[in-house]
Amino acid sequence: MFKKLLAAAGVGGAEVETELFTHGVQPGGIVEGVIRLRGGNVAQDISRIAVEFVTRVEQEYEDHEGHRDTGFGWTAVHGPLHLPVGAPLEFRFGARAPMETPITFYNGRQLPGTQVALRTVVEIQGAVDAADTDPIGVGALPAQHVLLEAVERLGFPLRSADVEAGRIRNSAQQLPFYQEIEFGGSHNYPQLNQLEVTFIAAEHGMSVVLEADKRGTWYSEGSDVFDALWVDYAALGHRDWAGELHHRLAGMISRR
Template sequence: MTAGEVAVVFKRMLGALGVGGPSVDTVLATPRVRPGGTLSGEVRVQGGDLDFDVEYIALGLVTRVEIESGDNEHTGTSEFFQVRVSGPFHLGAGRRHAVPFGVPIPWETPITEAPGGPLPGATVGVRTELSVARAVDKGDLDPVAIMPLPSQERVLDAFARLGFHLKKADMEAGRIHGLHQRLPFFQEIEYYPPAQWAGRVNEVELTFVADPHGLAVVLEADKRGGLFTSGQDVYGRFQVGHDQALQMDWTAEIARWMDGLAHRRGHGMGW
């Protein structure tokens, strides 16, 4: 690591290995990264009082996911990606061992940052796992900032320009019908609508499903019910390439979709 690198150091004792066991520092050279990018850094292992044979070191990406079960909902921790960054090696007592890494970030990784700052409720962390003598310590969840792709940022900017108020973001277990997903959950970014649409819509949820080639933008509007009608959800979907998304007038597209909500019924796609 050079002095110019931005490094965040997370230190923990591996309790599963007992007093006198190795300690691990995970040093991130890229604590802010985009989907499809690379999380780079170095795992530094400090030997304890005795010699140890380390079986492997692995890094995992973890987030919190909302899971529905019948009428109940609870939050669980989901490790959605893991890669081994080291094979077996011998760690002498008091010796140091460094393992550099470059971990690819899945394209569907939920974002934790928006152009205006952090997304409330959105968390992604890296977890260092070290296996010694078949005792595995998964360590603590250390946060990593996931920045939006430029194509995603254009959509988020449009919501801000239209006056939507960010409510929160969360991850929902499950899959979106008609979309190819690699991860078993998807992110919902929830907004309160501005005044011109607040009379018709309670809130709007935005979901991105990205891959190397493009981006699916899924909108869900929770329409208000009337005196003799119940509320309903209306969906919209747009599938575009990343370059195309940069050229789109998302402000106009989203405003047009919102204006048309009064004429749409049920659960069909609004695009």
């Protein structure tokens, strides 16, 4: 459906429509589509046309938490142009999803709490910028799938996922936010209330950050415990990842 662009005078603006040819993608993949402009009753000068990915990010403030839609992975589609009265124009594009794009699907299931969309931005001289947003699905990378499946094999049930503003310390993180995938407690690890997993994916491998809520005892308070491991995509099938995670979790439990 075409959406109105505001003309400088507030009336007679052009319209924009974005059609996606790719409705699902993995991090690092390409989303293809076409942007259609249709001139209105007045000619308009457009500064540039671009697309970007958007996700809802949780932001902590001094006295509360909030959410905001945050753009990332900006791709320029076309530079300045003049849109005549009633003129139809089309622009094909291919936008690469950054490797750290939050995933929304794993093992055929949607991850509750995370949404990603592609937003078309049309910057118009003398008027309000226009945007058209289309949701897309982001599937887990093979390495992410293997690690998440290993966590579930250890008895941790998948609960939800969210995207948080900030940076993971001592990581090669590129985006200003990261995704946390939350699992409930496992009967195999009664010392842990829950487990959160964060992926910092890159071209040839990814960092996997583990954060567990450790229960308190009669002689110690509960605490958050952390660990991280590196997954080389080329060596993905040569390791027992459930065994590796069990080893890591045992070490986290034993910390004081």
